[in-house]
Amino acid sequence: MLARLQSVTLVGIEGIVCEVEVDVARGGFEKSLIVGLPDAAVKESTERVKSAIINSGYKYPKTQSVINLAPADVKKAGPAFDLPIALGMLIGQGVLVSSSLKDFVIIGELALDGRVRPVNGVLNMAMTAAANGFGQVIVPLENASEAAVVADMEVFGVGSLAQAVGFLSGQLPLETTTVDIEELFNVASNYEVDFADVKGQESVKRALTVAAAGGHNIMMIGPPGAGKTMLAQRLATVLPPLSLGESLETTCIYSSVGLLGKNRALLAIRPVRMPHHSASGPALVGGGTNPRPGELSLAHFGILFLDEFAEFPRHILEMIRQPMEDGFINVSRAKGTIRFPAQFMLVAAMNPCPCGYFGTDARRCKCTPRQIERYLSKISGPLVDRIDIHIDVPAISFSKLRSKSGQLDSSTMMENVVKAKDAQAKRFGNGKVMGSAKRDRVRLGTPMTNSRMSHKQVRKFCELDSPSEMMLKQAMTEFGLSARAHDKICKTARTIADLAGIENIVPEHIAEAISYRKLDRKL
DSSP: OEEEEEEEEEETTEEEEEEEEEEEOSSSOSEEEEESSBOHHHHTHHHHHHHHHHHTTOOOOSSEEEEEEESTTSOBOSSTTHHHHHHHHHHHHTSOOOSOGGGEEEOOEEOTTSBEEOOTTHHHHHHHHHHTTOOEEEEEGGGHHHHTTSTTOEEEEESBHHHHHHHHTTSSOOOOOOOOHHHHHHHHOOOSOOGGGSOSOHHHHHHHHHHHHHTOOEEEEOOTTSSHHHHHHTGGGGSOOOOHHHHHHHHHHHHHTTOSOTTOOOOOSOOEEOOOTTOOHHHHHOBTTTTBOOHHHHTTTSEEEESSGGGSOHHHHHTTHHHHHHSEEEEEETTEEEEEEOOOEEEEEEOSSSSSOTTOSSSOOOOOHHHHHHHHTTSOHHHHHTOSEEEEOOOOOHHHHHOOSOOOOHHHHHHHHHHHHHHHHHHHTOOOSSOSSSOOOOOOSOOOOGGGOOHHHHHHHOOBOHHHHHHHHHHHHHHTOOHHHHHHHHHHHHHHHHHHTOSSBOHHHHHHHHHTBGGGSOO
């Protein structure tokens, strides 16, 4: 007897609806064959399914059975086909009779005792099911709240194979799982850190405010212990909250690699990823035998903090150049190309020399000029050119460290950032970024920022008066700036003007933007 059920497989982070066909023959020896490009985890499902069926109190067919996963030209990976295969086996024997199977997408891994275990990528799979016209999905109980985030989708969580059989046969009614998205954000979108924790460094906080307001990449250069890591860790606290669309897109990435966490439905705060400088290329940008997202994609709509920037191998750093500008990563394989989203803010931190004390009064630098030159040359000019803001982070004096006077805090910085973001939203037609009373969870599109302006938009929205143009011309001549650096300065000046609430760019905005191009200067 032939049974047909619907499931979903993931290719990268994108889901593809698959038809699970189970043909239980009337004769032949007891043998199960899976076809349709299954990987090792899918091939092993026959043993899990057999034990789960028997331990759940049902009979396993003693005849030959063939399981086909269509489309046959797409590689199937992971254990999510266990539950639909087991149900297909029972339908093929006549144990389960259901007229509503065609309406369901079924996902789940089986334990040997018949329990349904959670799987990765359930949110991606539920969104794929909804996009293909399915309105009902059966998922592991622990993944139910994750799938319930998808609008207009009835989600049924099951904890065992027997429970799924009882539900589909109409003998065991189940309630649909629902979630309150606004409540999820209210509970989860709280930070335990604040910029008020950082003593002094007001000029650096100003540069970070500009970076956050315009989505600009930033590099901090300073001696050990100056507070670079503390500053980077707190940058997310001044960014506007994730919209629903941004949250769904980021959550899909985390769900696909199993980093979402148990019983967690959504990412409510912007991710901050801090890979070690020993990370490999695939770990940073994504890849592998079965391509999966790397740290750049895990920082999507958030912050990628690369500490000890000059300690990363040069060929690894060169891999992030294209994603910094394009906002995505293409992982190419012989059988095709997979695209991972990677729209992040790069925050880099490094010492001015190998010992870390060149140009500071805290300690005497022991590095030779050749050592300093070799250290700084680890970062290529084209990569530095793509970083909008370069800022010095000086050592903190004892008086500032022990000071109890008011420090610039995250809430004040965020107010300024939101005002600038709203100005950009109005300029680029994105709508309001953040309401005064409630977070805007309706907006699904990706907001346009000053840092992502094209050259044509720079000419349109960054018009300069004569004094500003003369100042920029002089800077380009003296510092030998590139055409890309020219656009970066204009974009940064546009953000500074937005923070000031001024429509036109004036010379002081250009001057501040030029001051943020430290590494471009001819030293």
